[in-house]
Amino acid sequence: MTGSNTKPKVAFYWAASCGGCEITVTELGMRLVTVGELVDIVFWPCAMDFKYEDVEALQDGEVDVCFFNGGIRNSENEHIAKLLRRKSKVMVAFGSCANEGCIPGLANLFDAESIMERVYTTIPSLDDSRGTLPAPSSQVPEGEIELPLFCDHLKTLAQVVDVDYFMPGCPPVVEQVWNVLQVILGGQLPAKGSVIGADDKTVCDVCPLNKMGSSIRIKEFKRPHEVDLDPDVCFLAQGVICLGPVTRAGCGLPCIQGNMPCRGCYGPPDGVVDQGSKLLSAIAGLMDTDNPEELEHTMDSIVDLVGTCYRFSLADSVLNELKYK
Numbered sequence: 001m002t003g004s005n006t007k008p009k010v011a012f013y014w015a016a017s018c019g020g021c022e023i024t025v026t027e028l029g030m031r032l033v034t035v036g037e038l039v040d041i042v043f044w045p046c047a048m049d050f051k052y053e054d055v056e057a058l059q060d061g062e063v064d065v066c067f068f069n070g071g072i073r074n075s076e077n078e079h080i081a082k083l084l085r086r087k088s089k090v091m092v093a094f095g096s097c098a099n100e101g102c103i104p105g106l107a108n109l110f111d112a113e114s115i116m117e118r119v120y121t122t123i124p125s126l127d128d129s130r131g132t133l134p135a136p137s138s139q140v141p142e143g144e145i146e147l148p149l150f151c152d153h154l155k156t157l158a159q160v161v162d163v164d165y166f167m168p169g170c171p172p173v174v175e176q177v178w179n180v181l182q183v184i185l186g187g188q189l190p191a192k193g194s195v196i197g198a199d200d201k202t203v204c205d206v207c208p209l210n211k212m213g214s215s216i217r218i219k220e221f222k223r224p225h226e227v228d229l230d231p232d233v234c235f236l237a238q239g240v241i242c243l244g245p246v247t248r249a250g251c252g253l254p255c256i257q258g259n260m261p262c263r264g265c266y267g268p269p270d271g272v273v274d275q276g277s278k279l280l281s282a283i284a285g286l287m288d289t290d291n292p293e294e295l296e297h298t299m300d301s302i303v304d305l306v307g308t309c310y311r312f313s314l315a316d317s318v319l320n321e322l323k324y325k
């Protein structure tokens with residue numbers, strides 16, 4: 001896919017994430033051949049044999065667009081984010097982890113030391129390696145081995161470098177990836193700082209189950225597996241938390257179509273600063289009582305409150321700001 005120096009240069013990178021965003025790119029299938037004809041992929045370590053030296057050898061600003069997926073969890077992630085920022089004209093936070101931390105960001109409930117303690121010492125499934133912690137530098141007969149430093153907490157890409165565009169989703173759906181590539185290749189980029197590959201509406205706005213108006217009242221929340229879910233009725237009306245009211249649309253509603261509530265992976269819509277607290281506010285408006293004890297019972301029925309409200313957005317939340325700034 002390399003060769004011409006007249007084609008736009010594109011880079012993809014995978015930092016602290018599951019890699020699902022990169023899988024979405026490969027799901028372009030035969031359209032990847034078209035992409036390869038239109039652009040010069042200069043860095044994509046997930047799929048092709050590139051080295052960091054290949055990026056270092058590029059001129060500053062030589063990469064036209066970098067799709068950076070994953071949060072910043074260690075010193076290597078941070079170094080490459082800064083390197084790619086310097087080499088790229090346009091930096092896209094690609095997917096939920098880069099945008100708002102996603103599932104790895106939930107680890108910000110704990111500090112680095114307690115995470116290391118849990119992973120390398122107290123987890124029951126550990127074998128003889130129990131208690132051996134990774135060291136940044138180790139001497140072995142062959143020489144010195146270095147490992148990236150595990151940071152105190154996970155940062156979003158925009159907390160480390162300047163980001164031009166934000167592309168949400170866990171992962172962004174393949175049609176949105178295709179749309180964004182076409183927009184970029186057509187030179188029709190919106191204003192810097194825009195969300196791309198998603199819609200302005202909320203998931204509720206486009207949900208076919210949105211027929212209840214303001215009549216929903218809830219006394220107790222259930223988890224999806226505890227309810228015989230009616231596929232024609234709004235999840236919230238069935239007492240199952242759905243983040244549709246506080247989530248940006250654009251995914252095509254695969255969860256709703258699969259009879260599962262929205263978990264919020266496309267992040268907050270325009271005007272919502274903190275997705276989790278906005279959800280709590282929306283839920284509070286649905287509670288069917290003013291009695292403090294009944295209200296407490298309703299709130300207690302939410303299992304894993306933080307993980308439910310901030311499943312994708314904790315590292316980019318007001319809670320995170322209060323803890324780390």
Ligand code: SF4
Pocket residue numbers: 203204205207208209210211233234235236237242243244245256261262
């Ligand atoms: S709360 Fe969920 S199920 Fe109900 S209308 Fe909104 S997106 Fe659809």
Ligand code: SF4
Pocket residue numbers: 170203247248251252253254255256261262263264265266267
């Ligand atoms: S319905 Fe919600 S959780 Fe599911 S893909 Fe869409 S935004 Fe993500």
